Amino acid sequence: MASVQIRDVRKSFGDVEILHGVSVPIEDGQFVVLVGPSGCGKSTLLRMLAGLENITSGTISIGGRVVNKVHPKERDIAMVFQNYALYPHMTVAKNMGFSLMLRGASKSEIDERVRKAANILGLTPLLERYPRQLSGGQRQRVAMGRAIVRDPQVFLFDEPLSNLDAKLRVAMRTEIKELHQRLKTTTVYVTHDQIEAMTMADKIVVMHDGIIEQMGAPLDLYDRPANQFVAGFIGSPAMNFLDGKLQANGSAYVQTAQGQKLPLRTMPQGDSGRDVVYGIRPEHFEMGEGGLPAEIVVVEPTGSETQIVARIGNQEVIAVFRERQSVKPGDKISLRPRADAAHLFAKDTGKRI
Amino acid sequence: MSTVEETAEVSRSREPSLWSRLKTNRNWLAIWFMLPAAIFLILFLAWPLILGVWLSFTDARLARPGEFVGFENYEWLWDDSIFWLSVFNTLLYTIVASAIKFAVGLYLALLLNRHMPFKAIIRSVVLIPFIVPTVLSAIAFWWIYDAQFSIISWSLRQMGLIQQNINFLGDGNWARASLIFANIWRGVPFVAITLLAGLQTVSPSLYEAATLDGASAWQRFRYVTYPLLTPIIAVVMTFSVLFTFTDFQLIWAMTRGGPVNATHLMATLSYQRGILSGRLGEGAAIATAMIPFLLAAIMISWFGLQRRKWQHGEGND
Numbered sequence: 001m002a003s004v005q006i007r008d009v010r011k012s013f014g015d016v017e018i019l020h021g022v023s024v025p026i027e028d029g030q031f032v033v034l035v036g037p038s039g040c041g042k043s044t045l046l047r048m049l050a051g052l053e054n055i056t057s058g059t060i061s062i063g064g065r066v067v068n069k070v071h072p073k074e075r076d077i078a079m080v081f082q083n084y085a086l087y088p089h090m091t092v093a094k095n096m097g098f099s100l101m102l103r104g105a106s107k108s109e110i111d112e113r114v115r116k117a118a119n120i121l122g123l124t125p126l127l128e129r130y131p132r133q134l135s136g137g138q139r140q141r142v143a144m145g146r147a148i149v150r151d152p153q154v155f156l157f158d159e160p161l162s163n164l165d166a167k168l169r170v171a172m173r174t175e176i177k178e179l180h181q182r183l184k185t186t187t188v189y190v191t192h193d194q195i196e197a198m199t200m201a202d203k204i205v206v207m208h209d210g211i212i213e214q215m216g217a218p219l220d221l222y223d224r225p226a227n228q229f230v231a232g233f234i235g236s237p238a239m240n241f242l243d244g245k246l247q248a249n250g251s252a253y254v255q256t257a258q259g260q261k262l263p264l265r266t267m268p269q270g271d272s273g274r275d276v277v278y279g280i281r282p283e284h285f286e287m288g289e290g291g292l293p294a295e296i297v298v299v300e301p302t303g304s305e306t307q308i309v310a311r312i313g314n315q316e317v318i319a320v321f322r323e324r325q326s327v328k329p330g331d332k333i334s335l336r337p338r339a340d341a342a343h344l345f346a347k348d349t350g351k352r353i
Numbered sequence: 354m355s356t357v358e359e360t361a362e363v364s365r366s367r368e369p370s371l372w373s374r375l376k377t378n379r380n381w382l383a384i385w386f387m388l389p390a391a392i393f394l395i396l397f398l399a400w401p402l403i404l405g406v407w408l409s410f411t412d413a414r415l416a417r418p419g420e421f422v423g424f425e426n427y428e429w430l431w432d433d434s435i436f437w438l439s440v441f442n443t444l445l446y447t448i449v450a451s452a453i454k455f456a457v458g459l460y461l462a463l464l465l466n467r468h469m470p471f472k473a474i475i476r477s478v479v480l481i482p483f484i485v486p487t488v489l490s491a492i493a494f495w496w497i498y499d500a501q502f503s504i505i506s507w508s509l510r511q512m513g514l515i516q517q518n519i520n521f522l523g524d525g526n527w528a529r530a531s532l533i534f535a536n537i538w539r540g541v542p543f544v545a546i547t548l549l550a551g552l553q554t555v556s557p558s559l560y561e562a563a564t565l566d567g568a569s570a571w572q573r574f575r576y577v578t579y580p581l582l583t584p585i586i587a588v589v590m591t592f593s594v595l596f597t598f599t600d601f602q603l604i605w606a607m608t609r610g611g612p613v614n615a616t617h618l619m620a621t622l623s624y625q626r627g628i629l630s631g632r633l634g635e636g637a638a639i640a641t642a643m644i645p646f647l648l649a650a651i652m653i654s655w656f657g658l659q660r661r662k663w664q665h666g667e668g669n670d
Binding site: 050051052072073077078079081082083085087088089098099102103146150 | 509558559561562563564565566567568574576577580581
């Protein structure tokens, strides 16, 4: 186990810089998730950490040792690939024991450590099978087994669940988290799925276009997104954004172009009349008198909750209600945003106000 | 209409006629589709082969249909030292040329699989020996090996390494080596390009995983590339062995089996005896004698290399 320091790391492919100075401190035993849309540089950063890509500038250190020029196999890290990268011509046991075999470990030691890891992951009955004979979830587990057997300083996961079906993904999510709680190995996990990030991480790093948008604990990011990008990226369904002008006329509110008043609890700093984006999460709408007049477009009941897509003025919003709603498309309702749960962002910079 | 007739009508419509079943049954359908190709192959491949084998049991000569003579031709060959020399030559030629073609081809494939400038051009250049007509390249080699004008002899003389021209095609062992070299030159591209295609099917993430597992470049080749390449190696080497074993053009264009039968392969000897000397039966017997060798080569690749359990797992994805 070890801490990992990523300091002002940049990466260019030819003339194109795709990581513009990224710094991430990772404590010993922490589960850090790098999340962002595709092309944001998260996988590249992970591969640089693994030593599969060169570092253009900046430093990466593992356990206090700068590893910029250290060969991947000297870094003492283990990686789980998106496509699992299992050796198709080796049995599960051979796959898991491969790194130990290369290290020259004795047969009995390999056997013992493979059995131990297989036991943790419930792979014992599959040890003599070939990867082709396994299901997606089993392969995923073998890939993790291969990583655990080595007992590395750091685990790296590169979108490990994206090839699984939805149900299995949820199950494996729990399994990976359990595994981390048991082994307490420093873990860096890359995903584009914000739900994976929210559910698994000790710390989330939200990346976008080669920079870090925000870094912090999952619920901090959810409750206080630093900018409009993070606000829209974290949370599902995504936060609603309504354009308007900041007004203070007795009470504070944001006035949309159509003249609707969106309530605020406190008047933030800034001139009245400033262009802002009013952010409100779908679950922070209430239905009832005194709200914004809205027309229902679509009703999506999921059983546990009801999602309603509605039109306020010329903008569509999504609202989520825990209780069942007996409304149908075309109905006129009144949606009231909870003033205390509203987020405000500057229209020009997207920064939180 | 009586009821009996009606019942018959009904049962007939329930059970379609044999012909309509043959028309629509899936298994029979496969046969129909295969039939044109099968007829073609039987007519132009299997039938001549059977005829050839039959011919080897007769004493047919040119312009004289033979009579059945049993194993006489084979008994004759058994005591024929030139035949045994040709068997030895063929085995030597096949084994040495195939082994070197495999080694050089694999090396070339690994080289071409790397990132390098002008990759596409280099890959197509490699194929040139393969696409040049055999006789053309044989004639070119004939000049290269010429007793008087050989460019190799000339270069070595200029460098002061030798005093006299090397008698490439005039000396038995030199002639064998020269032909083997020419065959390798022609055969390497096929092996290299096929293995390159195989290499490109290996997922790069396997190499990355192996690198992280601590494998050196040699270990990555030994434990990842090579085992994953074995299926395609088996196929390409089977073909290579078959082509080399039955080689005729290169030999005939350059040495015609000489000097003093030193480079006679079974194929050239069969042609010489059967067509040029007109002893069809004996020629056919030599050709038929190649069949067991070829079958053995196919069997080795089939049973020895193709049965890999990891390829045959039930797909579950």
